Amino acid sequence: MAKIAVVAGDGIGTEVVAQALKVLRVILPDVETTDYDLGAARYHRTGEVLPDSVLEELRGHDAILLGAVGDPSVPPGVLERGLLLKLRFDFDQYVNLRPSRLWPGTTSPLAGVKPGEIDLVVVREGTEGLYVGAGGNLHPGTPAEVATEESLNTRHGVERVIRDAFARAAKRERRKVTLVHKTNVLTHAGGLWARTFNAVKAEFPDIETEYQHVDAAAMFLVSNPQRYDVVVTDNLFGDILTDIAAAVTGGIGLAASGSINPERAFPSMFEPVHGSAPDIAGKGIADPSAAVLSTALLLDHLGHPEAAAKVTSAVGAEVAARTPGSALSTEAIGDRLAEAVA
Amino acid sequence: MAKIAVVAGDGIGTEVVAQALKVLRVILPDVETTDYDLGAARYHRTGEVLPDSVLEELRGHDAILLGAVGDPSVPPGVLERGLLLKLRFDFDQYVNLRPSRLWPGTTSPLAGVKPGEIDLVVVREGTEGLYVGAGGNLHPGTPAEVATEESLNTRHGVERVIRDAFARAAKRERRKVTLVHKTNVLTHAGGLWARTFNAVKAEFPDIETEYQHVDAAAMFLVSNPQRYDVVVTDNLFGDILTDIAAAVTGGIGLAASGSINPERAFPSMFEPVHGSAPDIAGKGIADPSAAVLSTALLLDHLGHPEAAAKVTSAVGAEVAARTPGSALSTEAIGDRLAEAVA
Numbered sequence: 113m114a115k116i117a118v119v120a121g122d123g124i125g126t127e128v129v130a131q132a133l134k135v136l137r138v139i140l141p142d143v144e145t146t147d148y149d150l151g152a153a154r155y156h157r158t159g160e161v162l163p164d165s166v167l168e169e170l171r172g173h174d175a176i177l178l179g180a181v182g183d184p185s186v187p188p189g190v191l192e193r194g195l196l197l198k199l200r201f202d203f204d205q206y207v208n209l210r211p212s213r214l215w216p217g218t219t220s221p222l223a224g225v226k227p228g229e230i231d232l233v234v235v236r237e238g239t240e241g242l243y244v245g246a247g248g249n250l251h252p253g254t255p256a257e258v259a260t261e262e263s264l265n266t267r268h269g270v271e272r273v274i275r276d277a278f279a280r281a282a283k284r285e286r287r288k289v290t291l292v293h294k295t296n297v298l299t300h301a302g303g304l305w306a307r308t309f310n311a312v313k314a315e316f317p318d319i320e321t322e323y324q325h326v327d328a329a330a331m332f333l334v335s336n337p338q339r340y341d342v343v344v345t346d347n348l349f350g351d352i353l354t355d356i357a358a359a360v361t362g363g364i365g366l367a368a369s370g371s372i373n374p375e376r377a378f379p380s381m382f383e384p385v386h387g388s389a390p391d392i393a394g395k396g397i398a399d400p401s402a403a404v405l406s407t408a409l410l411l412d413h414l415g416h417p418e419a420a421a422k423v424t425s426a427v428g429a430e431v432a433a434r435t436p437g438s439a440l441s442t443e444a445i446g447d448r449l450a451e452a453v454a
Numbered sequence: 455m456a457k458i459a460v461v462a463g464d465g466i467g468t469e470v471v472a473q474a475l476k477v478l479r480v481i482l483p484d485v486e487t488t489d490y491d492l493g494a495a496r497y498h499r500t501g502e503v504l505p506d507s508v509l510e511e512l513r514g515h516d517a518i519l520l521g522a523v524g525d526p527s528v529p530p531g532v533l534e535r536g537l538l539l540k541l542r543f544d545f546d547q548y549v550n551l552r553p554s555r556l557w558p559g560t561t562s563p564l565a566g567v568k569p570g571e572i573d574l575v576v577v578r579e580g581t582e583g584l585y586v587g588a589g590g591n592l593h594p595g596t597p598a599e600v601a602t603e604e605s606l607n608t609r610h611g612v613e614r615v616i617r618d619a620f621a622r623a624a625k626r627e628r629r630k631v632t633l634v635h636k637t638n639v640l641t642h643a644g645g646l647w648a649r650t651f652n653a654v655k656a657e658f659p660d661i662e663t664e665y666q667h668v669d670a671a672a673m674f675l676v677s678n679p680q681r682y683d684v685v686v687t688d689n690l691f692g693d694i695l696t697d698i699a700a701a702v703t704g705g706i707g708l709a710a711s712g713s714i715n716p717e718r719a720f721p722s723m724f725e726p727v728h729g730s731a732p733d734i735a736g737k738g739i740a741d742p743s744a745a746v747l748s749t750a751l752l753l754d755h756l757g758h759p760e761a762a763a764k765v766t767s768a769v770g771a772e773v774a775a776r777t778p779g780s781a782l783s784t785e786a787i788g789d790r791l792a793e794a795v796a
């Protein structure tokens with residue numbers, strides 16, 4: 113019996129998570145969920161971001177389903193560093209998984225790119241790089257101020273995520289891994305990534321590989337996203353590239369993500385890429401598809417690949433069946449998906 | 455009389471620079487040019503990247519016109535760090551200027567975006583951030599390896615480039631500046647950038663401003679590039695965003711850049727964004743337009759705004775007059791442009 117911690121969060125987070133749970137309960141009837149009140153609302157009410165006791169309780173779960181946390185009223189960094197990144201780091205969620213597909217029934221903003229043609233997954237490193245928070249401000253607020261940010265990368269951290277990317281590629285049809293970095297400028301970290309990539313690649317002789325600088329990859333994601341299968345990259349580059357991948361597949365409405373500890377030594381976390389969207393919160397019009405697709409990633413991670421595939425296909429079919437111009441409510445989409453997987 | 459150092463470089467660099475010089479000599483007949491042999495070819499022949507004596511000679515010029523340097527046979531970082539970045543840093547070229555326009559006669563890969571709708575300029579910081587090369591490898595080649603890269607940012611460096619961006623926006627029609635950073639994760643450097651932006655903005659009360667995280671900006675450059683006028687950002691973010699901007703305006707065929715020291719205390723450097731393209735080198739088919747547009751940026755920087763505008767319009771007109779499917783040679787395009795500005 114899977115134990116899932118639910119962090120619905122702020123704004124549309126609560127709305128989309130309700131639908132994701134509806135679908136999850138149909139496909140996994142004995143799932144046990146516990147709600148955790150975290151995010152901007154709690155921060156404003158109590159000043160707390162992630163109390164240690166809550167962190168300990170979360171640790172006891174098989175996975176976390178998260179809606180969205182955040183609000184413009186919270187200073188930048190508070191919830192990001194204190195909640196989202198804290199969970200990624202403390203729970204060693206080193207595989208930040210972000211699939212991008214151009215679904216039948218959707219249109220890419222790219223002229224001439226047809227549904228089905230884009231089907232890639234970015235394996236973004238989740239526990240190192242510039243996200244470690246190592247930095248500071250000297251003489252802050254004066255003309256002499258110096259601000260630093262340090263990117264920390266270990267062979268341990270780089271190797272495990274690259275190996276994960278190869279293992280995922282081995283299970284896919286095209287069997288190709290693209291390493292993205294900036295080895296010509298970030299020679300120290302780039303050297304480590306490139307050497308490690310070459311070492312791991314030797315273990316997977318039948319996987320096609322290529323290397324691209326991050327600026328070139330950003331361009332190719334626009335001019336030729338079809339070329340990618342599995343992309344492995346560092347934390348910050350992955351943050352940027354996955355948003356480009358989302359954009360060329362029609363936006364973040366269908367973008368799912370998992371922050372995964374593949375060994376299941378800690379709970380992994382699954383969340384739509386979109387934010388809390390305060391502008392449309394409470395209106396019942398948010399699209400829950402990305403949250404439901406994130407639930408599919410959760411199911412796959414917990415060892416239910418058929419259930420995951422069923423949920424994913426249900427979303428694909430629902431999207432394909434939409435009538436242009438007539439938007440369904442959050443709840444209506446959730447109902448359709450729950451029915452489809454029943 | 456302007457003294458220009460010409461670094462034609464490798465591959466198509468020599469071909470496009472020849473055409474750029476043809477145009478430059480028509481519009482600025484008394485220009486004095488000196489060729490410098492730098493790049494992959496010289497590196498292979500002599501082992502030298504940028505001898506001190508050459509650096510000193512370059513210093514005596516008003517500007518540098520560069521074609522492209524690089525070849526896959528050179529290890530990553532050698533020419534980038536030893537030549538391009540060395541010039542940017544030693545000559546304090548802190549404004550890395552990259553305009554992107556969707557020219558009449560070209561088509562964007564973005565469906566429904568029409569020529570004229572995209573007209574933005576990225577003011578990328580050029581002398582700080584992760585490009586400083588501060589980093590190292592501990593226990594290299596062992597399982598215990600740690601690699602670091604440090605982003606260094608000063609109030610001095612951030613303020614001058616932000617002020618330059620505002621000054622440029624003040625001369626444009628839309629008068630809008632977008633700051634792009636990642637303040638929610640890179641809180642130290644992001645804090646410095648955001649505080650400095652707010653301070654400078656107070657000096658330009660009639661300029662519209664906005665802030666975006668780099669991942670959101672990467673997405674908006676695809677979904678709504680029309681929204682941007684002047685974008686100011688750090689060195690690495692600028693590297694990535696300008697390639698997305700190039701992609702949505704039809705690729706790097708028309709992407710020009712200037713690495714500028716606005717005070718003219720040191721020579722500024724102007725170059726097409728494209729590389730040496732060994733695959734098409736020597737065939738006479740490279741499009742020299744980006745090199746010619748870079749020459750227009752050079753003219754503007756040296757105080758010839760009318761000449762710059764004339765060259766820019768000539769390129770625009772030539773591109774608009776192209777017959778789809780019948781590509782002109784490098785030389786033929788150069789001839790047309792030289793004729794047009796005559």
Ligand SMILES: CC(C)[C@H](C(=O)O)[C@@H](O)C(=O)O
Nearest residue numbers: 192193196197351638639669
């Ligand atoms: C909210 C922020 C910390 C986060 C990130 O930068 O990783 C978000 O952009 C994401 O991609 O999940």
Ligand SMILES: CC(C)[C@H](C(=O)O)[C@@H](O)C(=O)O
Nearest residue numbers: 296297327534535538539693
């Ligand atoms: C070649 C490389 C050093 C350079 C950069 O990263 O700045 C290039 O990508 C550019 O954008 O001019």
